[in-house]
Amino acid sequence: MIFYDCPTAPNPRRARMFIAEKGLEIETREISMIKGEQLSPAFLKVNPLGTIPVLVTEAGNILTENVAIAAYLEERHPEPPLLGRDAEERGMVFNWNAIVEQQGGQPIAEAFRNSHPAMKDRAITGPEDFEQIPALAERAFHRIDLFFDLMERRLSESEYLAGDRFTLPDITAFVMIEFARVVRRRIPEGNTATLRWHSAVKARPSAAA
Amino acid sequence: MIFYDCPTAPNPRRARMFIAEKGLEIETREISMIKGEQLSPAFLKVNPLGTIPVLVTEAGNILTENVAIAAYLEERHPEPPLLGRDAEERGMVFNWNAIVEQQGGQPIAEAFRNSHPAMKDRAITGPEDFEQIPALAERAFHRIDLFFDLMERRLSESEYLAGDRFTLPDITAFVMIEFARVVRRRIPEGNTATLRWHSAVKARPSAAA
Numbered sequence: 001m002i003f004y005d006c007p008t009a010p011n012p013r014r015a016r017m018f019i020a021e022k023g024l025e026i027e028t029r030e031i032s033m034i035k036g037e038q039l040s041p042a043f044l045k046v047n048p049l050g051t052i053p054v055l056v057t058e059a060g061n062i063l064t065e066n067v068a069i070a071a072y073l074e075e076r077h078p079e080p081p082l083l084g085r086d087a088e089e090r091g092m093v094f095n096w097n098a099i100v101e102q103q104g105g106q107p108i109a110e111a112f113r114n115s116h117p118a119m120k121d122r123a124i125t126g127p128e129d130f131e132q133i134p135a136l137a138e139r140a141f142h143r144i145d146l147f148f149d150l151m152e153r154r155l156s157e158s159e160y161l162a163g164d165r166f167t168l169p170d171i172t173a174f175v176m177i178e179f180a181r182v183v184r185r186r187i188p189e190g191n192t193a194t195l196r197w198h199s200a201v202k203a204r205p206s207a208a209a
Numbered sequence: 210m211i212f213y214d215c216p217t218a219p220n221p222r223r224a225r226m227f228i229a230e231k232g233l234e235i236e237t238r239e240i241s242m243i244k245g246e247q248l249s250p251a252f253l254k255v256n257p258l259g260t261i262p263v264l265v266t267e268a269g270n271i272l273t274e275n276v277a278i279a280a281y282l283e284e285r286h287p288e289p290p291l292l293g294r295d296a297e298e299r300g301m302v303f304n305w306n307a308i309v310e311q312q313g314g315q316p317i318a319e320a321f322r323n324s325h326p327a328m329k330d331r332a333i334t335g336p337e338d339f340e341q342i343p344a345l346a347e348r349a350f351h352r353i354d355l356f357f358d359l360m361e362r363r364l365s366e367s368e369y370l371a372g373d374r375f376t377l378p379d380i381t382a383f384v385m386i387e388f389a390r391v392v393r394r395r396i397p398e399g400n401t402a403t404l405r406w407h408s409a410v411k412a413r414p415s416a417a418a
Contacts, residue, residue: 048362049308049312055300057296057297057300058297059297061297061300061301061304062304063300063301063304064304064308065303065304065307065308066307067276067303067307068300068301068302068303068304068307069300070303071293071299071300071302071303072296072297072299072300072303075295075296075299075300076296084280086284087266087281087284087285088266088267088268088270088281090280090281090284091264091266091270091272091277091278091280091281091284092270092272092277093277093280094274094276094277094279094280094281095270095271095272095273095274095277098274098275098276098277099258099273099274103258123348124348124352128355130348131348133342133344133345133348135342135344135345136342136344136345139332139333139339139340139342143333146337153257
């Protein structure tokens with residue numbers, strides 16, 4: 001296996017954290033997004049989408065999506081289980097992972113890519129340039145507020161997102177919320193359940209991966 | 210189990226098609242999006258996100274995301290396998306499902322919700338209203354073109370999206386492409402690999418579910 005990583009971006013961090021939770025050592029190659037290496041001809045041969053992370057599997061398949069990297073590694077290395085121990089838990093893991101991606105990850109990325117000067121003409125990942133849409137950034141900032149409300153409601157009724165154990169959606173939410181700092185959004189001070197959860201996740205060794 | 214369905218929307222159709230492929234009979238309740246029933250107080254008690262489909266599991270968990278409904282049902286009813294038979298296939302299934310959702314499903318939904326008169330102030334799903342963003346619709350239409358290019362490249366090298374067998378990402382892509390008709394986008398005539406794949410999927414009994 002080969003893992004293509006980038007230390008400055010949130011999506012590779014999600015994969016790194018998952019790999020760390022599994023206790024795996026995978027041959028790693030760093031791609032600098034600051035230098036734009038994800039759009040170099042050499043890297044586009046690996047992943048034509050021009051995104052990081054990438055996991056090249058044992059069979060040579062190219063996995064470019066975090067949920068796929070997690071599903072593949074979970075099959076090969078079931079312990080500790082991060083995608084659910086039975087059908088009920090598995091359903092909740094994938095449900096909350098998708099909710100966090102859509103209600104949190106998407107607006108955080110939209111806010112960043114459509115408002116940050118460093119992302120000018122880079123509003124969408126990949127080889128083609130896309131202009132920023134200021135109205136989309138504005139909408140995204142409002143949706144980030146709604147996402148923090150949603151997290152607080154869920155974490156007031158459940159210790160972790162999928163239930164009483166740490167699983168994949170906790171990685172997804174933790175990394176996206178940490179990344180939201182680039183657009184100056186943090187967990188609101190009054191959201192005590194979310195702050196309790198955030199401290200618990202931050203204390204895991206994988207949070208430093 | 211209880212399945213909340215809506216005959217006029219693409220996301221419930223994805224779940225219906227998955228359930229049909231598994232040969233399952235699940236107690237079903239229809240929610241009319243045309244009447245706005247997905248935002249009624251009664252339905253928001255079931256799913257506060259105000260979206261359909263919903264699968265209420267045997268244990269009473271609420272699954273609102275297609276990928277979670279698929280993961281839950283696959284665990285309980287493994288045959289026929291639609292999420293991969295081994296780690297390699299599983300990785301490819303989740304990878305292509307996520308790619309189709311992000312590169313296809315997202316722009317198709319954005320184009321529809323940000324341009325169609327019926328979606329005025331409904332640019333985002335859920336209880337809160339959001340204004341349409343015309344520039345986002347325009348960007349989405351261009352991304353739909355890129356998605357058809359991506360599908361054609363993939364289906365020129367692979368019979369189905371995840372490999373040589375029909376799996377979850379084929380359901381996702383088929384339903385989203387059928388739905389793209391509402392914004393007047395179809396598989397381009399010259400995309401022979403995609404048209405071959407589309408005919409094969411359309412011939413399955415589940416395509417009429």
